[in-house]
Amino acid sequence: MAEQSQNTHRTVYMDYNATTPLRQEVKEEMIKDLELFANASSLHEAGRKARFRIEEARASVAKLVSANDPDNIIFTSGGSESNNTVFATMFHLGRKGKRRGIVTSQIEHPCVLNAAMWLKDEGFPVTFLGVDEYGRIRMDELEKAVGPDTLLVSVMAANNEIGTIQDMAAIGKIAKGAGAWFHSDATQAAGKVPVNVDSWGVDYLTLSCHKLYGPKGIGGLYIRKKAPVEPLIRGGHQEHGHRAGTYNNQGIYGFGLAAELAFNELADYNKNVGALRSRLKDAILNTVPKAKINGHPEAVLPNTLNVSFPGAEGEAILLSLDLEGIRVSTGSACASGSLDPSHVLLAIGLGPELAHGSIRFSLGRDTSTGDVDYVASKIAPVIARLRAMSTVEF
Numbered sequence: 001m002a003e004q005s006q007n008t009h010r011t012v013y014m015d016y017n018a019t020t021p022l023r024q025e026v027k028e029e030m031i032k033d034l035e036l037f038a039n040a041s042s043l044h045e046a047g048r049k050a051r052f053r054i055e056e057a058r059a060s061v062a063k064l065v066s067a068n069d070p071d072n073i074i075f076t077s078g079g080s081e082s083n084n085t086v087f088a089t090m091f092h093l094g095r096k097g098k099r100r101g102i103v104t105s106q107i108e109h110p111c112v113l114n115a116a117m118w119l120k121d122e123g124f125p126v127t128f129l130g131v132d133e134y135g136r137i138r139m140d141e142l143e144k145a146v147g148p149d150t151l152l153v154s155v156m157a158a159n160n161e162i163g164t165i166q167d168m169a170a171i172g173k174i175a176k177g178a179g180a181w182f183h184s185d186a187t188q189a190a191g192k193v194p195v196n197v198d199s200w201g202v203d204y205l206t207l208s209c210h211k212l213y214g215p216k217g218i219g220g221l222y223i224r225k226k227a228p229v230e231p232l233i234r235g236g237h238q239e240h241g242h243r244a245g246t247y248n249n250q251g252i253y254g255f256g257l258a259a260e261l262a263f264n265e266l267a268d269y270n271k272n273v274g275a276l277r278s279r280l281k282d283a284i285l286n287t288v289p290k291a292k293i294n295g296h297p298e299a300v301l302p303n304t305l306n307v308s309f310p311g312a313e314g315e316a317i318l319l320s321l322d323l324e325g326i327r328v329s330t331g332s333a334c335a336s337g338s339l340d341p342s343h344v345l346l347a348i349g350l351g352p353e354l355a356h357g358s359i360r361f362s363l364g365r366d367t368s369t370g371d372v373d374y375v376a377s378k379i380a381p382v383i384a385r386l387r388a389m390s391t392v393e394f
């Protein structure tokens with residue numbers, strides 16, 4: 001994209017954690033493969049061809065998370081379904097067995113939090129671990145929370161709002177040391193940072209394709225061999241009987257290619273997007289007095305910058321930036337439209353006012369230096385104007 005003057009109006013999408021655009025190569029591949037319409041469970045040649053491509057895609061998704069056996073991946077409709085499959089499995093196990101304790105964190109995505117709340121309502125003992133000021137699990141608290149009664153430990157690999165990355169291997173060690181099943185929602189981590197199911201020690205790992213430049217409505221669940229699964233959707237024996245329903249051929253092909261590209265480009269993505277994030281962070285800190293960066297200073301996704309602007313209100317900032325062509329988010333996309341402050345920002349210790357005045361900038365592979373400079377040039381005047389109208393002391 002040709003560099004433009006900072007003040008020329010442009011449209012800048014900085015909401016890649018909500019969703020990403022379908023990349024051109026993936027779109028072309030999906031269109032090309034539209035002719036592979038056959039039911040991939042059919043035994044005739046057309047069915048076998050469709051199935052072959054599905055298995056290729058499965059291998060690419062397995063590679064993205066360093067899983068040795070592609071058969072450990074099942075395709076689902078997305079991150080929400082994968083997470084719910086794990087919690088539904090625990091419901092069935094816990095009803096019959098002695099272990100019933102569920103340990104998760106306060107900063108999980110609502111699809112984990114609400115699934116955990118469901119188990120709590122069903123009488124399971126559920127612990128929602130707090131986090132430190134950077135959004136990291138405190139290992140001593142985790143150790144205290146898990147024990148011989150713990151059935152599941154579920155901790156997200158990277159947070160969608162503040163980008164903080166957890167020490168997965170350390171958490172896995174504690175979970176597995178107690179004999180619990182270990183699940184991680186890696187929806188935001190996959191394609192942005194290395195994911196390794198073996199060094200993390202996970203039994204289950206959740207993936208969603210639309211966060212990595214692939215289509216929506218398709219996701220995956222890694223299931224370690226011999227880990228139990230109770231299907232959410234019963235029917236035919238697709239996906240080893242773990243998830244029934246005719247294969248979503250095009251979605252799966254798109255996921256396969258998106259995963260392959262993300263895996264191959266991981267180092268470049270980190271370098272390029274990480275540099276742009278630093279540039280935006282420095283520009284904001286240099287031009288907006290009292291701006292505060294949320295999330296871990298180092299263990300953070302290379303694309304995610306969450307900033308509190310005391311004295312300005314998040315929705316007002318979002319709408320003011322939107323008028324300038326800049327698409328950002330306050331809190332999680334699922335929570336937008338709600339006036340409640342972000343549960344993640346409250347969990348890291350922000351007061352309701354600061355939590356209300358926070359913006360998530362999430363950058364992506366299409367973000368340019370010009371985009372960052374344009375956004376940086378608009379923030380300071382927007383915040384100054386909103387602060388001038390505010391009655392809040394800060």
Ligand SMILES: Cc1ncc(COP(=O)(O)O)c(C=O)c1O
Pocket residue numbers: 017018077078079080081109111156158159160185187188208209210219333
């Ligand atoms: C951390 C996390 N988990 C799960 C989801 C839900 O994924 P999906 O939209 O594929 O259901 C999201 C989406 O925002 C997410 O960020």
